[in-house]
Amino acid sequence: MGPYWMNYFVHVVPICVTDSQVLKCLAKLTYEVQHMRKELLAMKNSLKCACNGSSSPAPELKSTLPLSTEEEMAIMCDEVKEGMAMDALVNTLSVAGGDTLVKVVVNIMRKLMTNDLAKVYSACGRKGKKSLVALPVYKAIESAVRKNIVGATDCDVRAKVSRYLACAMDREGGERKEDVYRQQCLGIYWRCVRSADS
Incomplete structure (x- = not known):
């Protein structure tokens, strides 16, 4: 048997045969690392509050x-x-x-x-x-x-x-709403021009 970490790695990460399986494994590991990072940050923040030196609440x-x-x-x-x-x-x-x-x-x-x-x-x-x-x-x-x-x-x-x-103007349809409004106005204008010509 190899080193302890190799046994752990073999049991946790299945042997991947295809590229898609490798990508799935990498995606899963990436997600787990990000999740652990968020948990670590939350623990760090709570530890800072606890070690602030005062018994008063945050x-x-x-x-x-x-x-x-x-x-x-x-x-x-x-x-x-x-x-x-x-x-x-x-x-x-x-x-x-x-x-x-x-x-x-x-x-x-x-x-x-x-x-x-x-x-x-x-x-x-x-x-x-x-x-x-x-x-x-x-x-x-x-x-x-x-x-x-x-x-x-x-x-x-x-x-x-x-x-x-x-x-900020582009978020939630800011400028896009203005573009739609301009197009609607142009449409109304051209309908009025056409009806005046006929």
């Missing part, structure tokens, strides 16, 4: 997520200026998870704000929108991203947040 946010109005965002920004509320927001956002930087940012942004509120902001406040980076909430977004993706740089996070906000 701080909770007064505001409910996702934020849907600019007034709710202003209240959240005032709340986050306190240290405990910032920690609570970071912990709340960081459990959104994801296995790539893009997925983590998308999940965090979806947890933080509705798509309608995302349409009001851009990363730096361009094109007549408000700047999200200038708000205290943005620091919580960066910290939450870094809890999931350790090597994420400021530029990487800002670029992904910027992209998420820029695409």
Whole structure:
């Protein structure tokens, strides 16, 4: 008999004969690794809360997520200026998870704000929108991203947040609805022109 790990491997992973069976095995292993990573992250977060050094319960946010109005965002920004509320927001956002930087940012942004509120902001406040980076909430977004993706740089996070906000109009049929409306208007216009000609 070979080493212990070989016996374990042979019993856990069946011997694959075809390419499709190999791909199925790899997909299953990938899923299991991702699931274990999520569990590990959850345990890590709960351990951090338990080892915080205080016997008081973990701080909770007064505001409910996702934020849907600019007034709710202003209240959240005032709340986050306190240290405990910032920690609570970071912990709340960081459990959104994801296995790539893009997925983590998308999940965090979806947890933080509705798509309608995302349409009001851009990363730096361009094109007549408000700047999200200038708000205290943005620091919580960066910290939450870094809890999931350790090597994420400021530029990487800002670029992904910027992209998420820029695409808010396209999500949930934003521009597509406008295109359908334009086509309907053109159809009505051409029907009126045809009826006037006849």
